[in-house]
Amino acid sequence: MSTETIPALLKPPNAPKKDFQHTEHNVVRNDPYYWMRDRENPDLIAYLAEENKYTETITREQKSLRKTLFEEILSRIQEDDISVPIEHKGYWYYRKTVEGKAYGLYCRKKGSMKSTEEVLLDINDLAQNHDYFNLGAFSISHDQNKLAYSIDTSGREIYKLYVKDLTSKQLLHDQIDEIIGNVTWSKDDQFLFYIKMDETLRPHQLYRHKMDSNPKEDQLVYEESDPKFRVDFGESRSEDFLFLYSESSLTTEIRFLSSSTPLASFQIFSPRHTGHEYRVEHQGSRWLILTNDSNNMDGSHNHDAQNFKLMEAPLDHFQSQYWKELIPHRKSVELSSVEGFEKHFIIFEREEGLEHIRVFDLENSLDYRIPMPEPVFSVWNLSNPNNASRKFIFGYMSLISPTSYYEWDLESKTLNLLKEVEIIGYNKEQYHSERIWAPAKDGTQIPLSIVYKKDLTRSQTHPLFLYGYGAYGINLDPYFSSARISLMDRGVIYVISHVRGGGEMGRHWYEDGKFLNKRNTFTDFIDSAEHLISEGYTSAEKLAISGGSAGGLLIGACINMRPDLFMSAIADVPFVDVVTTMMDESIPLTTNEWEEWGNPQDQTFFDYMLSYSPYDNVIAQNYPNLLVTSGLYDPRVQYWEPTKWVARLRDTKTDNNTLLLKTNMTAGHAGASGRYGRIEETAFSQAWLLSLWGLE
Template sequence: MNQRVVSSTVLPPIANKQPHRLSIHGDDRTDDYFWLRYRDEPNVIAYLEAENDYTKAVMAHTESLQTALYDEMLARIQETDLSVPYRKGDYYYYSRTETGKAYPIYCRKAGSLDAPETVLLDQNALAEGHDFFELGLFDISPNHQLLAYSVDTAGSERYTLFFLDLAMGQLYPETILETGYGFAWGNDNQTIFYTLMDEANRPFKLIRHRLSSAVSDDELVYSEADESYFLSVGKTRSDAYILLELGSKITSEVHYLDANQPEGKFQVIQPRASGIEYQVEHHSDSFYIVTNDEALNFKLMQTPVTAPAKDNWQLVIPHRDQVLLEGVSAFAKHLVVYERESGLPTIRVRQLASGEEHFIQFPDPTYSADEGSNPEFDTEILRFNYTSLVTPRSVFDYNLETQERELKKETPVLGGYDRTQYASDRLMATATDGTQVPISIVYKKGLEQNGAKPLLLTGYGSYGFSYPAAFSSTRLSLLERGVVVAIAHIRGGSEMGRQWYEDGKFLKKKNTFTDFIACSEHLIAQGWTSKEQLAVVGGSAGGLLMGAVINLRPDLFKAVVAHVPFVDVVTTILDDHLPLSVMEREEWGDPNDKTFYDYMKSYSPYDRVEARDYPNLLITAGLNDARVAYWEPAKWTAKLRSLKTDHNCLLLKTNMGAGHGGASGRYESLKEIAFEYAFLFDQWGLM
């Protein structure tokens, strides 16, 4: 950061509170900032607002840059735009946006794309009067006459469910509170299934409801007592079955119900067994089962609907050491298999009658591909999405028989974007144990690898999530200014298979952090950047990554952006009353076990803050965050401010009306990105 003197009077005061003491495994821990979790106390909100005031004061000299960045990012977006319509039954469904409106409008046309438009739901109208708005559920009934939708106006991920008669344009009288994402229509168009949240923000109950009946009369179908399990409900593409899915981080259980008999009783496919995961897809008289049972990278099985238990599972695709089977989609004549090999996603198509197979080919050295909207079962057209670091998100329709693909839409990038001016590549860094770690990288052509360029490196490395190498139009504001952007595909994700995930969790979690450091050092050694020009960014568990690496190597980074960082690992997972804490023990370990406690404490960013120099830091939080409570970044900031020995920038920015995902609406989201980029440009001296 350019050295600027900011009056100490704008520094937020640290309240003089009694420290919180905890003794576990003979370790007496003292937390001086535990009081920040009591949001109902006026001094807590005052403290967060003081931090926001301080951040605004420190960043005041960048306001014109923030405005310029916002304007140029907005100028690349086609504000009035249309999604690619998809067909379901006799209707074509799509969404569109309008200039000046923050949210999409959902529409449909009957019979053909030339038919008149019917507006189903205008999110902008629903969002009026709310600082935050998020649409959760949008689900049309089987007869296309009714719409179920849910909204969250706080960022808490607890939704209110509504039902709309599309012909009459009138809401049903019942409104259902505290619902989750899961939902399914019975084929009678009157019976619906929804999920309820517990106090820890865990969907734990499945409820059956009849339209126009009192919510108080709703029937409890299933209640999950194990706090490590989430409950969800959905419907098969065939529309034949409703699936009740129960899952912890390492174990699955699926129940099924004939959608034509929605008043019936769910039947279990295979009872849960610790460590065994499985997913279910329906086709004709069979279920396809993707499972890790004696198959680390998963395998595909087939079983009769009439006798679906494990004893009847027959092998379709065996386990392979070098290929991760991520999922399957069943269509009337084809099976589409989604896999990952050598760190890259692949799509394999199998003709069910003949068994013949082929792969869909992709052109870039690093890319992302996934399934698009495919609600129709009896079709030979697969819709998929493709993007790379230089290719905007593209929607393709692919003929499963002829292997012909049709580009339906490439997301427009206004202002004359020319992808030939940019290059992407895939590099390999060597970790401390010799493991080769992939790096995806993008830059403007003509760049000299002389160590003089600023570079922004990101990563995640948790929950088996494979970080996608995807295009971002906002990223052009970095690339056009000579910034290199890279993604570290570190252990803890699944880029290189399930073992890649297993080697970055529990008592191997530190591999995630040392892999990221190895990627950073590789980029410096190869002349892509230098310590003085390297900035890093991560969010949530990626924010934990940021906290861990700056404790290990604070000298390696010029600037760090940590969004909603999960940094108080031990205290949070010890607290059974907090959202997600119990189930998180299957990702990080149970700190009630001394072995895990000692290991987790040895890397927990909050516990490892010391009196030393740290990089320039921008830390964000959401007051209503249901996943990483606001007090984790707030406590971390306070402890850093108290102990750090440098004069570098330390900023906390709390969104007082949002949750884990930050601001809602496309315009407010762009403002947050502009703020982050302005912070980075200031550190790089690119003002």
Template sequence: MSASKALTAAPTARRADGTDPYAWLQNRDTDEVLDYLKAENAWQEQQLATEKDLRESLFQEIKGRILETDLSLPSPWGPFLYYTRTTEGDEYARHYRCPRPADDSQQVDESREELLLDPNVLANGGFFSLGTFSISPDHQRLAYSLDTSGEEVYQLYVKELASGEVRSLPFEDCDGSMTWANDSQTLFFGELDDTHRPGKLYRHQLGEEGAELVFDEPDGRFFLHCYRSSSERQLIVLLNSKTTSEAWVLDAEHPQDRFVCLAPRVEGHEYFPDHGQVDGVWSWLIRSNQDGINFALYQAAEQPSAVPTRADWQTLIAHDEAVMLEGVSLNAQALSLSLREGGLPIIEVRPQGLPAYRVQLPDAAYSLYVQDSLEFNSDKIRLRYQSLNRPAQVRQLTLATGEQQVLKETPVLGPFDADAYVSQRLWATAPDGTQVPISLVVKRELLGQATPLYLYGYGAYGESLDPWFSHARLSLLDRGVAFAIAHVRGGGELGEAWYRNGKQEHKQHTFDDFIACAEHLIAQGLTHSEQLVISGGSAGGLLIGAVLNQRPELFKAAIAEVPFVDVLNTMLNPDLPLTVTEYDEWGNPAEPEVYARIKAYAPYENVSAQAYPAMLVIAGYNDSRVQYWEAAKWVAKLRTHKTDDNLLLLKTELGAGHGGMSGRYQGLRDVALEYGFIFKVLKLA
């Protein structure tokens, strides 16, 4: 079929013989597949052609709110301030540094600044993703990695900052990670296996051609990750699956030595180590679930000639059934705990020798995390804070006193008043009686009225969808469209138990919760089914696909981005990227009861002869996490089964991966496309 001339009807994919009639769409790079995807792209553009001017208007409107030329908040490290600068018209921010002022202020000296990396030149108009950007401990070199296809396979580079000389390291199939030892000559990097899993770690000495294999993790469930400790004194290799972890450590001053295991893996035991000081004693700080699913914190004093064993771990912060310990940030003067309680993120600071306190914040529902713990000896950290109606702020926290200072707030150009929008936390009741939180934002004058509403969900891997601000979303809110997030089980918003109750044999809870949130919003008079648009991406696309099969009449339209909708066939193929490690999340369908369970909700398998809402489906041809054919097969099957004439559109980004197009302006055009679709379906344009 040709995509160059106008189509008189939606493309129809060929139905082949066999149990999966659209499996042929998995034949990557064949003419038949590419022709079909291009025809679908042409159909999508043709169907939204009447919104072309609206989309351009939305793009300019959204772009007009963003400060296109801006300087990031400089981060002090050693003798320099490091920062980025965006410039109007450029897709990517440039990376700079300048000498650190003698008064320790954060004032950039432009006359002495040094350009470290310009992604706009490196991208050359194509796809571009910067993996690692890592300055050596002596500040003489920059290690960085680039993905120019969207496949998440990286080329490694080292730049000599004094001369500007750039060397491409002669290694392939790299995961993009690069970790310096303290000699500023030794780099550790990860390699991907045939399933796109980072499972090998190599040690490379600058000036030498080859690299030494340090780790080779044979278990396909385990990912390998190497990082520097907060103290900068240790290197840590973390091997972790969805349920189990194991860490190996090495003195960063002696990178040629062997890594030593901190605690051998035990199925079900997850632990995450860091290295710092407690009351002046160099210690290992280990966040572990050995005493309960919400994790506790343990201390093991550093020993002069040996790594402490698990028997040496002493409880520093006990397990709490009501509070999830999500993370720990270490400074010489304090521990900063990232907690989750009642569905909200909380930062609790424990300064050494002083009482503990919790950071106080102005909103009822928000996003909060430690953005930068700065240098280990710093007496301050930086927090990133935002809510649905409040732009992101970087707040500096003085650890000893709790004093906060807003260092930077993301500007919104043009007319904007945060108080013109109302942010709320609502609770829906799931069929089993569970209370499910909803975050909602709407224009103040529309509060309590039935309005068009955009409902977003994810619900997997224990990830938390804390409320976030969006410049683009204002284009919805200002046109009378409310926005809500359904914090369904499978996510991590209410702790580890919330996650576990939405995975494996409990996965139906995720879908039930989302449906309950939609029904609650309708029952409260905040919207109607004819005004309700739903959206989700990746595993959230699986959520969208499942609820469309189960309750299609509840929604007017749906957007599914890189949707994991062919979950059963994918999980049956262990040779595909990341499948084996996903068994802990979804189960292994080689087991009959797991097969039946996944088949019962898998979006692709459960497409049936019924009416579906209008749908826009987005895929990335180079996506290594959710293959492009999942969306293509799903749309092909929907076309032959659905009984309505509602819009069904598929857009495949032929030069992008899991995250879509890479440039900031390209990303805004993608948002404008989605909003144009919404306004067309809801007849708001």
């Protein structure tokens, strides 16, 4: 649909303005859409409905293309499928999907995969009569006879806990409301540990529940009083220890307890001091500790081991003065995680933008990296519950290789493919992936991961989809998407820009894109786009950009800074009202986020955040075509942020390009919950982009 015809078809919604001003640090900010924060306001609901209707009307001519894309994406999926079975304590556990069903089934077989199947949980049954459904915890008791699971039916990420007797198939009376997703059993299966949230949805309390008792009598074990810290809980791989985590974005404090004595008091592994981050794993008679602390002999602390180092300590002498170095800090290699087994341990480490798996074989005094089948890839840890196993299972994918599950044999040093997810009709030999580097204005080289159809002629520019995130030190590694094939088969080039603020190049990459360096994230993305244009991949008239959540902030900032550089943009659940949100401690997650963005109560941070906050920097200029998505019950990015942003853009921008707001009225941050609903959302966005490119 031509953008010039839109005004003739339908007038865009016009959001009412109501006088409201913020005054901070002697700066007055007008916020005429502040009234939208009331989810119960019928005027707000009516406005969102009007925006949704407008979006549907504007995209009406794309319905046929949406249907085609939906069918294409669905046709590539092997709907009847099964995950790699994992053996644990006499059972083989797996998840399967069934044609026509939106959710998976969790199953097991006793003794071998030839035994009779036992369905532990059919999510399709649980999700009936719910517009939204998400499974949180799925935790089998140590004796394999009970299942603790939690569900969220609102999208607010507030879960209810249930316990199922796997012998009788009946639910027990142990039901607990309003917890976070995960739960942990004590070793004797007599107690469950779970976490409660405060009014801002900050996980802050650890409770202990005795099985077959009234949840109202559950014991509060720990409460975190510092609003910057959140609480988490889990157990060691060995199942011998329970860990209580108190964490902010910059600081860690871990308490531990023998899982065999769940009523005992927790011990602090290393007391919190600002800037010290660490992780602990149990292996036999020792602790393995990932730490960024230099652990000076005089008892002082600094955190110059930015990429972390690995230490060890005896089980009964865990204090930092007993820590001994196993792997030193390296400037070029970041240690991500450690997994301890009986006779070896596994390190995930990151170098030059790629995650690698290093094996430390204690029995044979060897250490080496597991070789991978491609030069650019993603790997991740999977469940390896057998502590004595000499085999290690991990996940693998690349831009052209579908999700695969490999097993590394420590004895034969061979890599065995257990399963590659079948993508029906897909031949990866028809596609090409590459990694290039884009120069940023300050000379930093930004990695770009690129994939496209091999028959693409590079003698001309092409439609290009550029994706980015760049926050929280999260690694946006090269990943496979079967939905992406529909774009590539129509001549679209797909690119991931690994901008600063993420963690792809090590901890410094994250530090260089947060706090008072946040603008590097945006300029890296802009420089990536300009490099792709200068290298002949695309042109500004054919360049689409996309990002979600903190990646939506990236999109909002970039189209304010360089609206001429992009043909279109998609911002999914975008964090765009940065200053207002970070000033409001009543909003979920705000206090946790101060160590990511800064606390605007400090004027230095206030001024800097105000310089890039997308909502505060909308001006009268032409903007690219823009599709914005939102979830009414999103606890991470409140629905009013994208809603206010779209309203201000409508009132201010000077062009006739498409501006659409699509709000899911029953979902949260992750959008639709069933697989068919997610495909519909993807098909909608793809159809919108392809129509703008003039592609069918």
